[in-house]
Amino acid sequence: MPNRPTDPPALATRLAGVTSSIVRDLLALTERPGIISFAGGLPAPELFDVEGTAESFATVLSTGARAALQYSPTEGNATLRAIVADRYTALGLPTRAENIVITTGSQQGLSLLAATLVDPGDAVLVERPSYLAALQALTLAGARLIEVPSNGDGVDLDALAELARRHSARLFYTVPTFHNPTGRTLDAHQRGRIAEIAQQVGFRVIADDPYHELRYSGESLAPMAAFCDSDHVVSTGSFSKILAPGLRLGFVRCDPTIKPGLVVAKQSADLHTSTLDQAAAAHYLATGRLSASLARARCEYGRRRDALLAGLESALPPGSRWTNPDGGMFVWAELPEGWDAAVLLPTAIAHQVAFVPGASFFASAPRANTMRLSFTTYDPETIAEGTRRLGLALAG
Known part of the structure; x- marks a missing residue:
């Protein structure tokens, strides 16, 4: 008789603690007719500058197609890196192109930083609650996640310092501006103190800032890395929320102590981000069209935020609370x-x-009575209908 086949090996043990993203799973709902989904943090496709983006792709392919279709440096397109550096400088954080690594979306940036900065078993501090995909990336890297409680509209700074010392933390991960999922923003005092604590205790901060330019009210704040020496704060950003997520273009701003390891990690992941998409984005940004596109998006998203906040007044049961964000994509209830x-x-x-x-x-001890709602996908009239439906559902 032939030998019975032996089962193949099981999946890697590092996957044991990583669960599928409920956000990604729920995105399938957006394809079902009739559903109004506040689940996904999706930019509004009708606000994409399709004409300008198409022109940039056409120009790149007509004037430099061979270079745009070839392999390119791991760090990214030199022109695009310089533009990203200039944008950081304009936000109050002097930056050179040498500080920038282009990534395939900011999500890849988080994964690469986790692979570069975290060894299995390392303590990593995260906000409570925190961005789900970051929790996935850090868990996959073997991090031991420790939640830092909130204190009003920000991070409990005393708890941050105490937990960092007690656990010899390697990292603190934060979304400082229009936080995902809560929508809150850390003020200048919080940013300065977090940077100061990082320097005193000796851990790094990953400041994940993909929503920074989606502000609809309040005063702009400098990136967290502007509050301390760059060795202690690494910044990530993205063009997904302000240009188009389908391009999958993100970036990491880092110092020379991190960059070589980050580049090696990226080489092992995908060699480099799409050459063509980088070139087209660099051309588009050089035309100056993004400013007008962003202005339109900010105006419209502000109206949509206001519509959701107004609808929640009658949709949620008495005793509920929710955030009132100055920007971004989310309300936390x-x-x-x-x-x-x-x-x-x-x-x-x-x-x-x-x-x-x-x-x-x-990351632990979840609060079952909470929900995240995104307001960017639909116009105010559809949002009003969505909150009406939500009210009927919660009323039983």
Whole structure:
């Protein structure tokens, strides 16, 4: 008799603690007709500058197609890196092109930083709650995640310092501007103190800032790295929210102590980000069209934020609380104690509306009575209908 086949090896143990993103899973709902989904953090496609982007691709292909279709340096297109550096400088953080590495979306930047800066078992501090995909990347790298509690509208600074010392933390991950999922923004005092604590205790901060330029009210703040020496704060950013997510263009701003390791990690991941997309983005940004496109998006997103906030007044049950963000894409809501957003989600979907239950954004001890709602995808009239449906679903 032939020998019985032996089962193939199991998946790598590093995947054991990494769960699928409920946000990505819920995106399938946006393809179902009739559903109004507040689940995904999606830019509004009708606000994309399709004409300008198409012109940039056409120009690149007509004037330098062979270079645009060839392999390119791992660090990224030199012109694009210089433009990103200039944008940081304009925000109050002097930067050179040598500080920039172009990545395939800011999500790749997070994964590369986790691979470069974290060894299995290292303590990494994260906000409570925190960006789900960052939790995935850090967990996959073997990090031991430790949550830092919030204190009002920001991070509990005393807890941050105490936890960093107690656990000899290597990193603190934060979304300082229009936080995902809560929408909050760390003020100048918080940014300065976090940078100061990082220098005193000796850990690095990953300041993940993909929403920085989506401000609709309030005063602009300098990036966190402007508050300390660059060795302690690494910044990530993205063109997904301000240009187009389909280009998958992000960037990391880092110092010379990190960059060589980051480049090696990227070489092992994909050699380099799409040469053509980088060249087209560099051309587009050089034309100056992004400023007008961003102005349109800020105006419209501000109206959509206001529509969601207005609708939540009657949609959520008495005793609920929610954030009032100055920008970004998200509102974070807390239902009364005892409510469970995950249990309510099927009822909401039956009413043709969706949201993200907040439990997925916690590294431990999730709060079941929380939810994240994104306001950027729909016009104010559709948002009003969505919140009406949400109110009916939550009313039972």
